[in-house]
Amino acid sequence: MKKARTALQRTAEPLSYHTTMVKEEQAEVLSDESGGPLEESGHTVDSSDEEVEDSVADDMARFEDSFVGINKRYRLINRIGEGTFSTVYKAEDLEYNDYQNRWDIDERDESKWASPKTLRKQSRRAHYVAIKKIYVTSSPIRIFNELELLHDLRDSPFVCPLITAFRHMDQVVAVLPYFQHRDFREYYRDMRIPEMRLYFHSLFTALRAVHQERILHRDIKPTNFLYNPEQARGVLVDFGLAEREGTDWHQCACTLATEERRYRIAHSVYAQTQQSGHQPSAYPKNDTRSSRRANRAGTRGFRAPEVLLKCTQQNTSIDMWSAGVILLTLLTRRFPFFHSADDIDALLEITTIFGRKKMKDTAILHGQVFETNIPSYSEGGHSLEKIILWCTGRTKDDKGNKPELQDDEKQAVQFLYGLLEVDPVKRMTADEAINHPFLAKVYEDNDEYDDMVDLVDG
Incomplete structure (x- = not known):
């Protein structure tokens, strides 16, 4: 046998695990x-x-x-x-x-x-x-x-x-x-909407299983999802940065009740500087507060806003944002879509889309302050539909008619809004993604896909 x-x-x-490892970890x-x-x-x-x-x-x-x-x-x-x-x-x-x-x-x-x-x-x-x-x-x-x-x-x-x-x-x-x-670069420009459904149904099936175990992958990106377009099957790999939810957590303002959060904001150092007549971007001359430490693991361009804002209670929703960036990449035919040099640039790239107001609200949600005086960043940002049309070169025709997305693209964008939600509490979960109309249609497009899922599960 x-x-x-x-x-x-x-x-x-x-393989053994003991206290000396912890000491090496601290020294490293x-x-x-x-x-x-x-x-x-x-x-x-x-x-x-x-x-x-x-x-x-x-x-x-x-x-x-x-x-x-x-x-x-x-x-x-x-x-x-x-x-x-x-x-x-x-x-x-x-x-x-x-x-x-x-x-x-x-x-x-x-x-x-x-x-x-x-x-x-x-x-x-x-x-x-x-x-x-x-x-x-x-x-x-x-x-x-x-x-x-x-x-x-x-x-x-x-x-x-x-x-x-x-x-x-x-x-x-x-x-x-x-x-x-x-290689993702070989097919991302040519992937049609039905093929995207297959790709993301496979990815979110994997993420649902991972998140049910309360595990954060922390590095969702195309090179960590090995996809075979011919078999319409992908496999999630590389858990080198993964961790269990709740690891090294410290309370973040995003988990507080609304009233308590408002109270803290009203009595914060930021509020005091505004009351004293300083500019919004001013900071205390002698700041006695300790610096905030938070897990920043991941890849540039795929980090969720709460990671960039040093949220100290990150959860599985950070993987959903990263998956949303992959979908945005496929719809715009641009890879990498975000290509920042550091966390500040990354926040500004996100601000380009979502606008200053939403980023300010998001920062306050995590007990941070976001200010920028760059005039090209609008208050309300731009719609994802507009960005996709612009990136794919669809402009007004000879008669001056505004271009529109196709019906299946509109459904994909509606799905994308649920993934690229800057508030992690409102962001779509993997289970919600699997049951979303955009992915539920995968069975209509591909009669044999449900048999393949049964085989993998078995």
Whole structure:
């Protein structure tokens, strides 16, 4: 009988977690800035087994030499991903037939109606996995957290499960399923509305499962959702920045009752400076308040307003904003849509769309003050419809008629407003997104999609 291969079963050394890790975490200066969307996109393209650059071959050879015994279990083929905290390799699983492999969606799909003869052929063919080499400079507590979350999400639909993990000395590797996918930059300009429905139904199915476990992914972006347009299937990957909801929370004004929030605003330092006749942008000469610290993990251009405003009680709604940015990218045909250098620029980019008034209200919601004197930023901002028309080059025709979005685009924009809601309390949840008319129509467009979802769930 084949053994059930569960996470952390086949380890070179057991993964342990103890107080010394916490001390190392405190001593370590880490950046939670994930690689930019353009920096990592080029590394998501699948490469053929034969096309291996010399530098990549040398890298794989060094990895095999440093990690004793890895080449007895896996045959490294190519490097398929390289990010801020890890490198990912495609490899053949040499021990595939010795274990149960419930994680193998493709095998389950192909074997559903296969004959016994075909099944024997399938068992003899090569089976591939993705080996994630986590950099030794990464925090031990971060590594443990990622593996633990992946283990907890192992049965979630459209979420990349953890097959197993190994540790050799100070090097940890995670073994994950290998998924065929295409570079986002290859198809984002050509994706039609029905195809967008498939993409986001798959993404929000994954996010719903993640959020039901009260887990924040924190780095939703195209390169972390490996999508295969031919199979109309995507897989959510890279939980290196993920955390459980409530981790290191401190009360934020956004969670207070309306009356209490108004009272605090009326008695705030900001209100006092206004009463004293200072300009709205003035600040106290001697400010004794401690600086606010909040989790800023994620990728530039995909961070939600509350992350930029240092909300100290961030929840799963930050992932929904990031998913909304992906939809905005697809509708405008512009990638990356937001491309700021820092958090201040990022806030100003959002202000361009939503206007000064809404950003001021949003800042106050989190106990912050937002002021800008840049004259090009309007008070009310611009509609998403107008932005999409402008980005796609649709202007007035020869008769002076104003352009309009198509009916399916209008429905997509109505859906987008629910995702790009600057108030996280009002922002759409993953469950609400799945049941929204825009995504509910996916079954009308694709009769076989519900069967595929059942297969993944099974």
